[in-house]
Amino acid sequence: MKILIIQQKMIGDVLTSSILFEALRLKYPKAQLDYLVNDHTVAVIENNPNIDNLILFTKEVEQSKAKLFKFAKSIGHEKYDIVVDVYSKISSNLISIFSGAKTKISYHKSYSTLFYHHNIKREKSNSGKSGLAIVNRMQLLAPLGIEPKFIKPKIYLTEKEITNSKRFLEDHKIDFNKPLYMISVLGSGVKKTYPFNYMAKVIDTLVEETSGQILFNYIPKQEAEAKSILDLCKQETQQHVFFNVFGKSLREFLALTHHCDAVIGNEGGAINMAKALGVKTFAIFSPWIDKATWSLFENDDNVGVHLKDFKPELYTKPEKAFKNEALSLYEKFEPQLFEDTLKNFLK
Structure with a gap:
């Protein structure tokens, strides 16, 4: 049996959807399980023992209708028995159609129901701690007789990566007898970035409470923005920040994060990757992001704060409807609103 999971786009989505492979492997231990993802997301699923093959969706394919059709036809040649389209957009609809799979599953959308044998309606509320992003993905496996299990995404580092990253930190004078925190200082865009x-x-507050050592998560092209945040910190705080100690690749970031006591900052990929590494997290949600969906496995070790938690009267419509108002809402999301929550987390 051959099964294809389709999850294009963002790193957090690709990581979260990887839970399906663990569930599928239990049900079909001898099946070939393949994952179709954008090429820039591969780092978070490297070494996953439940994934047999990666099929890469490149920018070239994404930006050309002719190349997309050719790519979709190539998927058909693989003769998949089952296709699970988690992405559920026009490009993945096309790939699913051309796959020729006997069983095609995706989320319910009025314009695409004819393309799939099973169209799953998303849950809109969830009483558990796993988050709707987990619940709705597991629902996609129900037509295969797989009962929902609250599987956590996992990232698999090698012993070499762990050893090399520890040596790197030691070479840069990190003291493993003191707390070490990674700060997700920048979101994936302006509307997902807490004001500097x-x-x-x-x-x-973090330094005042813990005297901990601080790493910033940023990539080289974001250095100026990260430095702007550093300059706004108190002089005493700046002495605790190892600004030039960062991962130059996503795998290096993951290996460094493995050694941290917690990741704190903007909700997004860094927070989700930390959870998948078993590292504690404190996430600051953008005002327009639905916390119920993306606050995965919230507990004392994984805390999320949202403007809606403190000022629910501002939300007269769903969070997504406030996307264009994100910056003005961020101004209302002052740090003192969740200062006690942060201090309790640090304790």
């Missing part, structure tokens, strides 16, 4: 002056206050 507020983030600086969060980092100040």
Whole structure:
């Protein structure tokens, strides 16, 4: 049996959807399980023992209708028995159609129901702690007779990666007898980035409470923005920040994060990857992001704060409807609103 899971786009989505492979492997131990993802997301699923093959969706294919059709036809040649389309957009609809699979599963959308044998309606509320992103993905396996299990995404580092990253930190004078925190200082875009002056206050509180060592998560092209946040921190705080100690690749970031006591900052890929590594997290949600969906496995070790938690009267419509108002809402999300929550987390 051959099964294909389709999950294009963002790193957090690809990581979260990887839970399906663990469930499928239990049900079909001898099946070939393949994963179709964007090429820039591969780092979070490397070494996953439940995934047999990666099929890469490149920018070239994404940006050309002719190449997309050719790519979709190539999937048909693989003769998959089952296709689970988690992405559920036009490009993945096309790939699913051309796959020729006898069983095609995706989320229910009015324009695509004819393309799939099973169209699963998303849950809109969840009483558990796993988050709707987990619940709805597991629902996609129900037509295969797989009961929902609250499987956590996992990232698989090698012993070499762990050893090399520890040596790297030691070479840069990190003291493993003291707390070490990774700060997710920047979100994936302006509308998912906590205001710089507020983030600086969060980092100040972190140092005041713990005297911990601080790493910033950023990539080289974001250095100026990260430095702006550092400059807004108190002088005492700045002495605790190892600004030039960061991962130059996603796998290096993951290996460094493995050694941290917690990841704190903007909700997004860094937070989700930390959870998949078993590292504690404190996530600051953008005002327009639905916390019920993406606050995965929230508990004392994984805390999420959202403006709606403190000022529910502002939310007269669903969170997504506030996307264009994100920056003005961020201004209302002052750090003192969740200061006690942060301090309790640090304790």
